[in-house]
Amino acid sequence: MTQLLRTQAQEHVYDIEKLYLNAANNVCQFIYIENQYFRWGPLAEKIKQIAERQTSWGRDPAQHNAIHLFVITNDTNDGIGMGTLKTQEMLAQLGRADVIPGVTRLLRIKQIRADAPPKPQPETANDHAGQRKLDEWQAEQGRKTREAENSTVQAQEVPGLKVHVCSLVAPDSPEGQPWMPVYIHSKLMIVDDVFTTHGSANLNTRSMMVDSELNICHEHPAFSRPLRQRLWGMHTNRMGAQDEPELAFKAWGEMIRQNKEFKSKKLSPVASLVEFYYGETTVADFD
Structure with missing residues (x-):
């Protein structure tokens, strides 16, 4: 059985939003997301919440494996466009701010300025005590800003959750180029090789709350698993399409490592799959 779902703000219909959150709430093994955008925070928060909740209920990742999240989305300026802020926020919620470090550092600096105590204001030119306080304030803010500018952005562990965020390149990209x-x-999500939704809705606020969108969903393993296998096989050159999420996650990790090495040596990629990385320092919030 297939279900049709809509976003139709004029009629106060937000079925697709509920669909994504309910599907994430039911995950047991893995979620696969392939979407033009990856910047809808409520979904990241739900996935993180479910992983932490299952861990608190006694799920031992060493014994039962973690929930695995596989994401493929755009990491170019044309792909992310004017949505870098929400993209960073979603990645940070999942512990992966490391793949968007420039924006992350800018936001850290912004937070430093927001948290700063009031700037001292010397009352007169001869207010030496006031001037000393101002100099100390400026020196401290400058120090914190420089630390943020030079900081290393590292991945953060989320209890019970393992995350790969990836993008794609042409597998026949020539050497030296x-x-x-x-x-x-x-606009696709597959959960546990059972549930699938696809349609017109992106993972952003506009698709969930504003624009008119239409998705279908179904729980049909005979369709969901072959679709996932075909896509993963295509993206990983048949090296990362395992049915066991733990094995697929390790294979994706090795492929990411190899492609980083090959790219640094200006060789052709081993497969289309590469780690998501956005190194620009543009903060934009047009969704």
């Missing part, structure tokens, strides 16, 4: 990014326009 920049790899050609593949523009991702999918």
